[in-house]
Amino acid sequence: MTKWLGAFMLECKNIGFYYNRSNWLFRNIHLSIERGEIIGIYGKSGSGKTTLAKIMANYLSPTEGEVLVDGEKSNHSEVYPVQLIWQHPEQAINPKWKLSKIFEEAKELDQDIPSILGIKEEWLNRRAHELSGGELQRFCIARAFHPDTRYIIADEITSMFDAITQAQIWHALIRLVKERNIGVLAISHHISLLERISDRIIDFNQLKGASEKSF
């Protein structure tokens, strides 16, 4: 890599984390994602992928190490440049809201995002329990494309849906990401899916294993 590219990366530097003091979940994780790049990551259930996703999107602080966004630590009060899309959209949307409010929440969203994601006008007046998971997930994805977003972490975002929905969602997501030069970390158990969407695939256990000796 040329040196200047280093400034446009989401970097995990020597990340370590435990929930329980006596038991490191992982240590010495090094990972970097460039703008515009899609990285797929898979690994055993319970190995800590979601935890790493939360650390990268600033939901959790790493026990050791640091996450750098384009070379710097981001501040907390602004829109965070790394947005996490969750596995269960029905938990990611306030059940009392009409869905139009999602667009109010992510207020400066580009006009064309809803149509690219296949969001229908008539869904806007409904509440979360009146839509299917696949339909809801499109809103969660749309919301993640705030103009300030530079990286997206997609944690099993389509694993609940059928193949067609899965394909539609990823098709739209890849288009949006490429247009906006956003870096993506896609977490999934479906290696075949990852092969189709990713520029590069990482085995999370290997990522962990690479550092195991230094425990």
Add this chain to the structure above:
Amino acid sequence: MKNQYLSIDFDSTNYKRRILWKIIGLVCLFLLVALSGFWIGEEQIEANMGEKHLSPSLDHPFGTDWLGRDMFFRTLLGLHLSWKVGLFAAVISTVIALTLSLLSSINKFFDSLVTMLIDLFLSIPHLVALILIAFVLGGGVKGIVIGIAFTHWPSLTRVLRAEILQIKSSEYVHISKKLGKSRMWIIRHHYLPQLAPQLFVGFILLFPHAILHESAITFLGFGLSPEQPAIGIILSEAMKYLTMGMWWLVVFPGLSLFGMVVIFDALGNNLRKLLNPN
């Protein structure tokens, strides 16, 4: 049920409709009693020495007292006053509860502060604290309203705090934060809409407590002054005449007070069922 879409939907099940009618009935009944006080003038409860000690009749359904005052109108006025005291006290209590529960959502420090306050106030019997506060403030309507308001917020605060804690830990609140939303925005768009039913039911259920406590401490002589047409005053005065066989001075005002409390309790519980089906 947290994820249920809560709204008053007139087309929904029969069950809901039945409860709605019950609520409408209760509200009408209550308004009839509470608002009647506005139209009762001094002349209806004037002393009339020619009509002393009358037992209940068509002219005086609740009888008359030792000054010949009509007990029906005195009782209505008393209920009206109780309702006003209850209203003020419940409003202040609810505001305190909401403020403290929101305060507790800020961070661990404020949360333990609020929890400590709740435990402290819950450990003192209502009546004792109430009498103390009313006494310090010199009795009267002000003393009672403030006394009741400051003793009745803890249980509602606890409910609201638990609710906020749960909403606060939900994914959608975390996401809003990461989208740069301010604390005020989150309160306004996430907390308040979900707290509204609890707040409303809690507010209504405060009335029976407020009314009973108002009457109790007035009866004990720490509350409203004897010139005021309060149920507590009526009852404590009537005790002297009970031995003379004038049972109606106690029974009707007592039953009316009880009725008012029951109405509010039923109203609160039915509202709760309507807003929160499980």
